[in-house]
Amino acid sequence: MVIAPAFALLLVTQSAPPDPARALEDAGRYREAEPILRRAVRDAGATADDAVADAAERLADNLAKQARPREAEPFYRRAFEIRLARHGAAHPAVARSLSQLAGLAADAGRMAEAEALSARAVTILTAAGPDALLDLTRAQGNRAGILAAMGRGEDAYALYREAAATLQRLGPAAELEFAVALNNLGSHLVRMAGATSVQAGFRRSFTLRQAVLSPFRPMPGAGGVEPLDAMLRRRLLFDAAMALRMALGVRVRLLGEMHPDTANSLNGLAAAERALGRREEAERLYRRALGIKMAMLPRGDRDRVIGAWSLASVIAEDAMRAGEARVLYRTAAAEALAAQGRHADYDRAASAELRSFAPIFTGQVRAAWTLASRP
Template identity: 30%
Template structure:
């Protein structure tokens, strides 16, 4: 594209954005950020501020900042993206559901549960209405709302949503997909929170194995899986099993996320609790 179209073309911005999405998915956050920023700048310059591609770019950069724990940087970008999408696309568009879901994820990550819940619910309702019940985005919304209920200790409400999400992802995406690993992990965390350790353990082990196989050892999701399995062992008093996993998770998070990330605090806290 650069060779044929030159640097000042919307397709270049699309390529930059897509390459950034790949790096983002691989947990290569420092490689993704400048590409997202270049894509946003290029789309703004070529298409103007009032264009759906600009809204997509704002959303993607906000997602990256949320992944990095830069919540105060992410929020204004999410809000701009949502406002722009509403203005350009109207309320009845799947991108609105995506924006609502992502803003809810941000509030969820910040512990603002009462702000997150109505956004998750709206996103789920929109997605079902616009895309039908048999769509991966429905599974995503079910998973996220179930995760929120789990965070709030509303386990009876969380369980059917997390189970539906897992079942739907398996049916639509097959067993060999990172989203299936995510669902296994979240359902296991629910069981662990309820003290159902024998039900949780095989799910956590499957999630860890699947994540490693699909995403490689050097990925933040692997660190999350290691941490969650260690949490289970800690809850069972299996301290010798938990310690190496906590240490691996902390080392991996430091390497991938840097020292200034909320997940580092979580890992330090968990290792301290173990000791």
């Protein structure tokens, strides 16, 4: 599933007025920011100008980050229609809307539509030049997620790398965006390492590199696939851990130890460490991430669900700790059910989210069974 567009980077000057909604969102408190953004849309009125489009987009972003794509879609479409009418089909703002609509199409399972919209967005933003680079990297990240969901992991990898390398060149003003791109890249590499095969030629392309952001030149293959062996898998995971540590370092420095984005980087790094067989380090990172999420995010937030679930699953690998795992699974299950309260009705998004939490409930049963089987 494609997650909604990456966090927008706001360049704030001392003369800029306070933005309460942005402050809440920067702290991961999207539900509290939502009423403020709804008022902004209402106050913007019905005129078809850029201010109305921007207000609609901000509210849509907020709803998408709360995993409520069905409610976000009308506001994204409103922004798109205004921008298309005012600026024409080749404008960067129109491309930004196209990328957002591509994400919604992917969430709804319309992958061909999502792929076409995301390709169009990237093409427009590439032609727009240096002033559109930030929007281009976001569109590349969104398209990469769509390609990965379509089974085109190697193509997604190239896009994730390109976005991260561009943001690295942009320097301090884009550091938070750089951290998002690194996190996306690292998490994607962990997923690739869990596959059984890669496109023919990818192994040689990957092996020739020396670091996570060194120049990447895909090597032509003869078509088909080749097996993903243990050596390539470990190289993928080492690069994943490197990217995730870089993202974590940026977020700790700019956002602090207790920010939800810091916790997300910790969770991603823990997944890489676990896949590398370093279970104790993975548990330490998962535990640290969960502490941040429980302290900083509201009940039912998806990140709280994932935090408790991740820690439970690594602890459950030790049958002697089944009791501790069961407590964490029960916490994750309660949070998962609370998360359903975000949805206005039981639509496709609510169903997909609940089904994605199925391993929590099976894990809870397994832990209980282990306890019940003890003499």
